[in-house]
Amino acid sequence: MAKESSQEWQEAEPHRVVVIVDENSNPFELGCATEVFGLRRPELGRDLYDFRLCSPEPRTLMRDGFFTLTGVAGLEAAEEADTLIVPNRPDTEVPRRPAVLDAVRRAHARGARLVGFCSGAFTLAEAGVLDGRRATAHWQWADDFRARFPSVRLEPDVLFVDDGDILTAAGSAAALDLGLHLVRRDHGAEVANAVSRRLVFAAHREGGQRQFVERPMPDLPDESLAPVLAWAQERLDAPLTVADLAGRAAVSPATLHRRFQAQLGTTPLTWLTRERLALACRLIERGEPRFEVVARRSGIGTAAHLRSLMRRETGITPSAYRSRFGPGVK
Known part of the structure; x- marks a missing residue:
């Protein structure tokens, strides 16, 4: 961003x-x-x-x-x-x-x-x-x-x-x-x-994701990640791990990594972190004033980690984000 x-x-x-x-x-x-x-x-x-x-x-x-x-x-x-x-x-x-x-x-x-x-x-x-x-x-x-x-x-x-x-x-x-x-x-x-x-389009693909250049088609394309992504998005506040995602998809962690790279151009852990940050941003926009609550409900953990993550990914603090996109801001 x-x-x-x-x-x-x-x-x-x-x-x-x-x-x-x-x-x-x-x-x-x-x-x-x-x-x-x-x-x-x-x-x-x-x-x-x-x-x-x-x-x-x-x-x-x-x-x-x-x-x-x-x-x-x-x-x-x-x-x-x-x-x-x-x-x-x-x-x-x-x-x-x-x-x-x-x-x-x-x-x-x-x-x-x-x-x-x-x-x-x-x-x-x-x-x-x-x-x-x-x-x-x-x-x-x-x-x-x-x-x-x-x-x-x-x-x-x-x-x-x-x-x-x-x-x-x-x-x-x-x-x-x-x-x-x-x-x-x-x-x-x-x-x-x-x-x-x-x-009806993906809400957020990072700009740094690689373009899909010409390459041979695999004999057996990977199954869609959509079910496991939807499952994880409903549980972002839980302590999900890559092993949890792999278990839900009934594949090994290595296979899950390959599918994420092929279909989303990123790793499972990076995707999970960005989804949690997106949820944190939505919670701030909807008016949750307590950053420790935002961090807990989005699975980020602590308010300090939330501040660090938002600074790294957006360049601004949670307080600055709230002043720009919080309730009542036009």
Whole structure:
């Protein structure tokens, strides 16, 4: 999770998210942005974001001519964005429009948050805002990206990179991971979990999880971890161990480790720790004032361990988290 404060992104009015759509843009990532930031959330009792699409042309032909996008705002809408999601497209060797790159540079100069999904990292790099910064992109373009933008610190084997005011995601579904990460960063774990439930998508995959690159399919794929994960999530306050999880899954601890790495990109112990931290965050958001109770009910143990874990994983203390995402905070 980001070490920077998320308070700067919380506004009295809904945070303005603008997506630039350009010729040959990918519909999938556009759909991800719309699902996460564009839909109304009446079950939450408030709008999370003010969402708009914009384009440098009145008619924009999407990837491979699948459809033509019309009726969206002009590129001037990017000037009002608090968060600007830049164009991505498969023809990474084709330069972006100068007007689009200028809009990205102006947004960065005035302090807007910039987001690139998949090949959107190429747009950010062309605009010059990634020089000396961390970023990721789809693994299949890693070599080309490094060759063209050697000053960017590319991390090609992760789902997404949060570098404060510039965030990038690897291909396709990682756009949803980064989108939910931003919701969590802006509005807390409880709201992010509510959005993920609407999407029927995993609530939290860490940005550092490895991308799923091409590899031979196993002859007998592992069984789903879903049953043991659901069982553990109902017992986070208990002193669960990796051996307990393995016993529930009726496999050896070594086999369980292999399945976690293959299916979730992490270890059982790391997953368990992050689930407990997510539960602790939800308890704070729901108004539990006693951190020792939060620590006990989430299985973290002590208030001191809770403070240490939250500092390590979120960069802030439990008290700071409560001031930003506790009851009554808008």
